[in-house]
Amino acid sequence: MTMAGKHLLTLADMARGDLEALLNRAQHFSEGADSRGRLSGIAVCTLFFEPSTRTRLSFQRAAQRLGADVLNFDAATSSTTKGETDVDTLRNIEAMGVRGFVIRHREDCAVARLSDVVQPATKLINAGDGRSQHPTQGLLDMLTIRQAKGDDFSKLKIAIVGDIKHSRVARSDLCALRALGATDVRVCAPESLLPDAETLRGCTVEANVDKAVAGTDVVMTLRLQRERMQEGLVSSLEDYHRDYGITLDRMKLARPDAVVMHPGPMNRGIEISDEVADGPQSLILRQVANGVAVRMAVLETALAG
Amino acid sequence: MTMAGKHLLTLADMARGDLEALLNRAQHFSEGADSRGRLSGIAVCTLFFEPSTRTRLSFQRAAQRLGADVLNFDAATSSTTKGETDVDTLRNIEAMGVRGFVIRHREDCAVARLSDVVQPATKLINAGDGRSQHPTQGLLDMLTIRQAKGDDFSKLKIAIVGDIKHSRVARSDLCALRALGATDVRVCAPESLLPDAETLRGCTVEANVDKAVAGTDVVMTLRLQRERMQEGLVSSLEDYHRDYGITLDRMKLARPDAVVMHPGPMNRGIEISDEVADGPQSLILRQVANGVAVRMAVLETALAG
Amino acid sequence: MTMAGKHLLTLADMARGDLEALLNRAQHFSEGADSRGRLSGIAVCTLFFEPSTRTRLSFQRAAQRLGADVLNFDAATSSTTKGETDVDTLRNIEAMGVRGFVIRHREDCAVARLSDVVQPATKLINAGDGRSQHPTQGLLDMLTIRQAKGDDFSKLKIAIVGDIKHSRVARSDLCALRALGATDVRVCAPESLLPDAETLRGCTVEANVDKAVAGTDVVMTLRLQRERMQEGLVSSLEDYHRDYGITLDRMKLARPDAVVMHPGPMNRGIEISDEVADGPQSLILRQVANGVAVRMAVLETALAG
Numbered sequence: 001m002t003m004a005g006k007h008l009l010t011l012a013d014m015a016r017g018d019l020e021a022l023l024n025r026a027q028h029f030s031e032g033a034d035s036r037g038r039l040s041g042i043a044v045c046t047l048f049f050e051p052s053t054r055t056r057l058s059f060q061r062a063a064q065r066l067g068a069d070v071l072n073f074d075a076a077t078s079s080t081t082k083g084e085t086d087v088d089t090l091r092n093i094e095a096m097g098v099r100g101f102v103i104r105h106r107e108d109c110a111v112a113r114l115s116d117v118v119q120p121a122t123k124l125i126n127a128g129d130g131r132s133q134h135p136t137q138g139l140l141d142m143l144t145i146r147q148a149k150g151d152d153f154s155k156l157k158i159a160i161v162g163d164i165k166h167s168r169v170a171r172s173d174l175c176a177l178r179a180l181g182a183t184d185v186r187v188c189a190p191e192s193l194l195p196d197a198e199t200l201r202g203c204t205v206e207a208n209v210d211k212a213v214a215g216t217d218v219v220m221t222l223r224l225q226r227e228r229m230q231e232g233l234v235s236s237l238e239d240y241h242r243d244y245g246i247t248l249d250r251m252k253l254a255r256p257d258a259v260v261m262h263p264g265p266m267n268r269g270i271e272i273s274d275e276v277a278d279g280p281q282s283l284i285l286r287q288v289a290n291g292v293a294v295r296m297a298v299l300e301t302a303l304a305g
Numbered sequence: 306m307t308m309a310g311k312h313l314l315t316l317a318d319m320a321r322g323d324l325e326a327l328l329n330r331a332q333h334f335s336e337g338a339d340s341r342g343r344l345s346g347i348a349v350c351t352l353f354f355e356p357s358t359r360t361r362l363s364f365q366r367a368a369q370r371l372g373a374d375v376l377n378f379d380a381a382t383s384s385t386t387k388g389e390t391d392v393d394t395l396r397n398i399e400a401m402g403v404r405g406f407v408i409r410h411r412e413d414c415a416v417a418r419l420s421d422v423v424q425p426a427t428k429l430i431n432a433g434d435g436r437s438q439h440p441t442q443g444l445l446d447m448l449t450i451r452q453a454k455g456d457d458f459s460k461l462k463i464a465i466v467g468d469i470k471h472s473r474v475a476r477s478d479l480c481a482l483r484a485l486g487a488t489d490v491r492v493c494a495p496e497s498l499l500p501d502a503e504t505l506r507g508c509t510v511e512a513n514v515d516k517a518v519a520g521t522d523v524v525m526t527l528r529l530q531r532e533r534m535q536e537g538l539v540s541s542l543e544d545y546h547r548d549y550g551i552t553l554d555r556m557k558l559a560r561p562d563a564v565v566m567h568p569g570p571m572n573r574g575i576e577i578s579d580e581v582a583d584g585p586q587s588l589i590l591r592q593v594a595n596g597v598a599v600r601m602a603v604l605e606t607a608l609a610g
Numbered sequence: 611m612t613m614a615g616k617h618l619l620t621l622a623d624m625a626r627g628d629l630e631a632l633l634n635r636a637q638h639f640s641e642g643a644d645s646r647g648r649l650s651g652i653a654v655c656t657l658f659f660e661p662s663t664r665t666r667l668s669f670q671r672a673a674q675r676l677g678a679d680v681l682n683f684d685a686a687t688s689s690t691t692k693g694e695t696d697v698d699t700l701r702n703i704e705a706m707g708v709r710g711f712v713i714r715h716r717e718d719c720a721v722a723r724l725s726d727v728v729q730p731a732t733k734l735i736n737a738g739d740g741r742s743q744h745p746t747q748g749l750l751d752m753l754t755i756r757q758a759k760g761d762d763f764s765k766l767k768i769a770i771v772g773d774i775k776h777s778r779v780a781r782s783d784l785c786a787l788r789a790l791g792a793t794d795v796r797v798c799a800p801e802s803l804l805p806d807a808e809t810l811r812g813c814t815v816e817a818n819v820d821k822a823v824a825g826t827d828v829v830m831t832l833r834l835q836r837e838r839m840q841e842g843l844v845s846s847l848e849d850y851h852r853d854y855g856i857t858l859d860r861m862k863l864a865r866p867d868a869v870v871m872h873p874g875p876m877n878r879g880i881e882i883s884d885e886v887a888d889g890p891q892s893l894i895l896r897q898v899a900n901g902v903a904v905r906m907a908v909l910e911t912a913l914a915g
Contacts (some may be wrong), residue, residue, distance in 0.1 A: 092664060
C-alpha cells in the first residue's frame, strides 16, 4: 500500500486504491478489533493550534486502541508557546521522541507546510487545517456511505448541502467522492457559500435544495457557523433553515432508503431538524463511530511497522 | 449484587445490601490491591459540565488502577460544544466506543436525565450534579466512618454542620446514613442553609452547634461557598466561624475518640480551624484516599464482567 | 547512589558523584532504552502551579517510557483549588495514592518547602520554582555538553549570556558546572540582569559579549522575557539583540567547534539569530531530546525499587 509510512495531509490526488485500502482497514477496525501491539511504545501527540476537543478525543481513542502513548498539546491555549512559531513548537515535541503528530490548524495548508520541517521518521496526520482539508473526516464519511450503500459509488446520487465555501469537510468529501468514482454529486448552498470552480469539479450546482435532494441516496448537510450571519453571507437563521435546512418533508423527496449525514456538532433546527437528526435515516452517530476506526487505520498506516 | 451492570445515579433508595457490597469491595481496594485486568480495553470518559479537577483526578486514578483507558472531556471549557446539547455531547463520545461516563453537572438530577438516552451497555456514574447527589462522596464518607467506628451505624451519634441546603454531599450522606441504619443524626446550620423536610427525614435539627456536637462520634462539616454571603444567606465569615466553625474547643464537647470529616476543599478558619483540620481526630485525608477505593468499586461494579 | 529514593529539589550542593550517576543513567536512556517495568503501577502527578506545557510534556513522556501512570493537575487554571493552599492541594493528591510529584511553582524555593509536608514514600521533583532552581534543566544541559565535549569540564570554556538574574535555568547550570569541575565560566548580561555574588561564585563577569564568547567551547544563551522591558531593565529588544544577541558573527569569535545552547522557547531575532538557532552549531533540539532522558533518570532514581 503506497500510503504506508507516509503523512496524511490531504485527500486531493489520493489514488483510489490507496483510499480503498484505508477504508478496508478501517472497516476491519470498525468491527471491533483492537490491536494494542501495533503502536506499542510509539508516542503520538495531538497538537492542536485550533481547539477541537471532540476530534482530539476520537484520535486519542484510536491511538489507545493501537497501544500508542498519547500526549496532548493544546497549543491554542498554551501560554508557553506565546511568541514561538508553530515550526519550533512541533520540532521541540518531535525532539522529545514523538513519532506521530495529529495536527489541527487555523491556517490553510498548514499541515503540508509543517511536513517539510520534520525528520523522515516523523509522520503528520492532518486533523483539519483552515478551509483546505480534513482528510480523516472525508474518509469516515466514505466508510459510512460504503457501509450503507455498498462500494460502487458510481451508482449513487449524493447531495451536499450547506456552507461548502468555508468547509474543509466538504473539500475532503468531494476529493474522496471523485476518487471513488461518484458521478452524480449535487452541491447546494446560497451563492455566498459556494466555493471556487476547482473545488466543484465534477459536481452539479443546484440552487434549489428540493431539487438537489430529489432522488438522492445520500444527503450530507454541513454545519452553519453562526459567524456567517455577522459576515452578511446569510440573511437569518430562520431563512437558512427554510431554504436549506434538511427536514422530514425534504427527505421525502429523496429515495425512501436515503441516508443523512452531518459532520457535527449540529445546530439543531438550523441546518437539520431534530426529527431528521434523530430519525432512522440518520447516520450521524455511525459517522462518529467510524471516525475512531478510520483514525486507527490512518495512524497504523502512517506509523506501524 | 444488584448494582452490577447498573448506573450509579443516586444513593436515594439504594438498598442496604447494595451499599454494603460496594463498601466491602471498596475496603478491599483501599487495602492496596490493583486489578489492572478488570477494565482492560474498556474506555472511561470523565465528562465534566462543571469543572472539578480533584474529583476528576480521583476517578482517573481509580480507572488507571483497574486498567481502563481514560479520556477526559472538560465540557465546561470546551469551545467545540458551544450550542450543542449535553445529550449530543454524551451520545457523540458514546459513539466513539466509550463504555463508562463519569459525569459532573451543574444541574439537579442531570445524570439521571442523561441515563435515559444512552445505549444499554453504557454506564453512567454521577460525580455530582447540581444540589441533588454526589453518591461516590457519600460512599467514601461511609467507608471512612466504618473504618473508624465499625459497621454498626445504629450505635453512632453523628453531627452534620454547615450549608446542607446547597450540598449534594450532605444529601448523599443523609441517604446513606439512613440506609445503613444510623438513628442519631443531627444537622446544624443557619436557618437559611437548612434544606427541605424530605432531605432531613430521620434527622434532628439542632440550631446550636455546641449541642449538635455534644457526645457525637462523628462530626462532618461542609464547605461554605463564599457566594452564600453575597446572596445574604450568611452575615459574615467571622460570624459563621464563631457560630458554626469546628474548633478544638467545640470538639471537646464530642466524645474523646470522635472523628472529624470534611469533603474538601476546605476554607480553613471558616468552617474548620487549622488545629482540627490537621489534628489527630481529622480523617480528611483518609476520606480522599478512600475516594479512589470507592470509585474503583463503583467503576468495576458498573462496567466489569 | 545517594540520590536514590530522594527528592530532587536543587542542584546546589549536589555531590559530583551523584550528578554524574544521574547523567550516566540519563545517557543510557538517551540511547533509546525504554524501561516500562521500572515504574509500573506507580502514579506520578505533574502538579503545575505555573503553566508550562512543554516541560509537562517532557516529564509525561519520561514517565510513560518508565511505565508509570500519569496524572496532570494544572493548578494554575484549576478553579477547584481557589482559596486552597498549595500544601492542601499537594496532600490531597498524595492521599489519592500518588507517589511522585513533578512540581512547577511561581515562588522561590517552593518545592523544598512542600517537601517538608509529604509522607516519607512520596518524592518531589522540582520542575522549576521561582527564580531558584530548575534542576532537570541543569542536568540536561550538562548531559548535552558532555555528549558534545566529553566529561572533563575543567578543560572547557563556557559563556552564559542573558538574563541570569531572573533565570532558574542559569542558577541550576552554574551549580552543576561548579560541581562538575568547570573553571572557565563567563557570564555576560546587562548590569540590570546580573544576579547576586553568591550565584556568580567561581564565574567571571564579562560586560562585553564578544569578549565573553571569545575562544569558548560552549555558548549558552537565555530567553529574554519581554516583561524585562516594561520593568525598565532592558532598553529595547533591538538594543538587546545588538549588544547580547548570539549571531553568526559573534559565534566566529568562539572556537570553530563551539556549540550553542538555549533552554527554549526561543525569541528568535532577540537573544539568538535564526542562523545560529538552526545552524550546525546549535544543540537546542538535542537539549530537548536529552530532557526526556534526564527526567527518566530522575524519576527512576527517586521512585524505583
